[in-house]
Structure formats: C-alpha cells, structure tokens
Amino acid sequence: MIFGVNPQRSREFGITLIVHQIINKLKNMLRWSRLGLSLGLAFLLTSCDDLFQYNPNEETLLDRDKDLTAKNIAKISRLPVSDTTRFILMGDTQRWYDECEDFVRSANQQKSISFVLHAGDISDFGLTQEFKWVNEIMTRLKYPYVTVIGNHDIVANGSATYRKMFGPLNYSFGFGRDRFIFVNTNSREYAFDGSVPDIAWLKAQLADNPAHQNTIVVGHVPPFDADFDKNLEKPYTEALANDPTVKFTLYGHQHRFYEGQFYDDGVNYHLTTSMGARGYMVVSTWKGGYSVERVNF
C-alpha cells in the first residue's frame, strides 16, 4: 500500500508507476469503502433508535417509554384480587444489567406474583440511557412494575428524566386490601433543605384512607440512613407509627437485606438488597398479616 505520495512527485518515475499507483489506490479505496459500508450498514440496522446521540444528559424518550407509572398502575388495577396479595420488592439496578436480567428470569419463576416494586436507584449516573436499559429488562417481567426514585436517579438530569419516563416523585395507588405510598426520601440530593421527604404530603396521603386499607410506604433511603434528613427522621417515623394501618414499610439503598422494628413503635422496616448482591424479597399480605421472604438468585 502506498500512503501519502504526492501525485506530482510521482510523475518523475514514469507512467508505469503512476498506473500501478492508481490501481493500488483504487484497490485500497474499494477495500476501505467496502469495510466502511458493511460496518455502517450493520450499525444502521442494529441500532437505528440510538444511532445519533447529542448529549449524555439528553432526555429523549419514545412515547412508549413515557408515563410508565400511570401505565403500569392501570395494568395493576386490572389484575384480579385474591385473599393474599403477593408482590416482589427489588431495587438498586444501577449498572447491574446482567444481574437484573437474571433477576427477571428468577422473578418470572415465582408463583402468583401480582406486580414488582423497584425500590430506587434504577440508574447509576442519572442518564436517560440507563433508565431505558433497565426498563427494557424490566418489561420482560411477566408482571407490571412500579418504581420509587433513588438518589442516583436524581443526579444530573435524572429527576427530570424520571418525571417524564415514570411520573411524579411522590405518588400512591391502591390494590385490593393494600394501599402503596411511594415517597422520595433522598434528602441529601436536596442538600437536606427540609423539603425531602415531603412530610406534609405524606401525612395527607396517610389521612386519605377512607377504606382503611393496609398502608405500605415505600422509599429508597430508609429514615435511619445518613442520607435521610436527620431533622425529618422523627416527623417521618412518627407519621408512620401514628397510623394504625401502617404495619411495615419498604426500602432499598443499603445493598443488603436488613429488617427490624428500629423505632419500637410497631412499624417494621424491611430493606431489600441490590441486584449486585443478587437478591430480592417476596412480600405476601392478607387480612391481618403479612410475610416477607428473601430470595437469592
């Protein structure tokens, strides 16, 4: 191969050399263009969706990736209600996609599960791309899933993407005898400014329970964690303890199974572990009771 030869200089070497050169160059061109074309085509065909990316923090979503919370709650509301409700609590999928795929395979083997709760830290870097990857995996579940926002999901444009892709950061829905309240507890991301968790909103939600359903509060950061606003720990735990319909509450964040009645107030706190630690919880509720089972996959 001849690279970088000035055509003017090569004239000195006679016509034969020029002809050879041209032939060589044409061969090169052909080789490169063929390689380029096949690479380019393969690329176009495999990933047209994300072929061009404009910024790591862009928030580009297809319609099918928007308002997932509302869409999945609609799916859950159409599910049959039986005496016992069984659901899965898992979380911290952040940069553990391979493990999350294994989780989906394991979860799909479970019997009579209604839905899956994701305890937050869906993403690691708050990138839209990560939310999409996790959603792609989670949609392979046989069950609908809903999420609570984690601290990593708030980083950079994360919370804006979460709003578009999933929905409000605080929300609730009822299913059968149970009522689920999802609350943003990632106080550190808001510089512990007293706004997170939103205690007033939580109290209003707890009060709005005319059917006296069991209330299950789901958050990412548990109130005894250093990332939870110390000034709000007591108001938060007291709000739960003062509501007789709250028997237990669910969290993620610490990447370990952990449980206990940490405030001696009748409320049990359960933490699920991360996808990296390859574990999740199956929760069953029935009239007057509940059980929590740890699963490793």
Add this chain to the structure above:
Amino acid sequence: MKKYLLSLLLLLSIHGMAQEVGLRSRRAWYLPDHLKLQFAGNIGFLSGGPGYVSRNKTLETDLLFGFLPQKYGGDALVTTTLKTTYSPWRIGLRDSYYIRPFSIGAYLSYTFGPQFDTKWPSYYPAGYYWWATAIRPGAYIGGKAGRNVVLNNRRRSFELYYELGTYDLLIISYVQNKSFLKLHDIVSLSLGVKFGFD
C-alpha cells in the same frame, strides 16, 4: 436518515477550482487552521468551532461549541468540547481528492447547567459519587474524505468525516455488563464537515 447521508455525501463532490497559480503564503500562526461543524457525537446536536492541525496534517485539535435544542434533546444543553484527532494515513486520489481512512481521537466535553457539577457540593461526603456530571471524557474512531481546492487564489480543503464514539460512563457500563449490553448500545455515530485554510 438515508436522505441526510446522501446529501452529505453529495457535498463531497463540490467542485472547486483546481489550478494552482499565485497562491498566497502561509497565514499567521495564531489563526485557526480550520473550522469544523459536527452533527451529534454527544457534544451537541450541532457543534462547531475552530481548530489547529499539526505541520504533517495528521493531528487536529479543535475547540467546539455545541448546542442541543430542547426539541431534539428534551432539555436545551450547551456544551464546549476540546477534541484531538489523529489520522495517520492519507491516500491521495485523482483530482485532488484524498481519503484519510482511519482516525482515532479523544475529547473532553463540558456541559453547562446548575444541575451539573465538576466538583460535588460539600453536603456530599468525599467520594460519594466518583464522577463529575459536567465533564465527560470520550473517545472515537472514524475516517474522512476530502478535497484540496483553490478558492479566490487561496488553498482550501473540504473534508467530510464520520466518527463512532462513546464515553467513560458507557464504557464502564459495557465492561461490567457484556451479556446485556452490546457494543452498538454504547457506540453512536457523528458526522462532520471541515473547512481547512491550508
């Protein structure tokens, strides 16, 4: 998309005047050697700016200013990027056309916005998050094709280039999840034009 690619390729065949008579001497050292305009590549929807090239024309360094309109990005984002591209080989073709079949390069981009940090605020313990959200290092490979022309008695060059690139956070995601993630999940395409003042 095919339409865009086609029209970009057509740009290649822009005909300049090829005669080389009475060319002006080299320009002052501090003036940029070229201007670039780039589409996509994680540094904006469109980015553009001046750059310098090494004497042997294999190493280019550019300062690009990028913008991503809300319409295409969900959020309007402004980015500045410093990027360096090494294209070691040049294949001369007829009519002053040439190909630089292989390029490799790296960039450092900075995205403006109060939601992005270069240094995490003091309410985080040291090392709580290990990456900076405002600064993204990335790398790419690519190639380009161009033509030397003479416009108004000055040597000029037009180049079209493509780059397949990724950045740190995607690379680490890929390395740790090779079963779920495929290479094309973390690599994206960018296209650009360069106007050189040789």
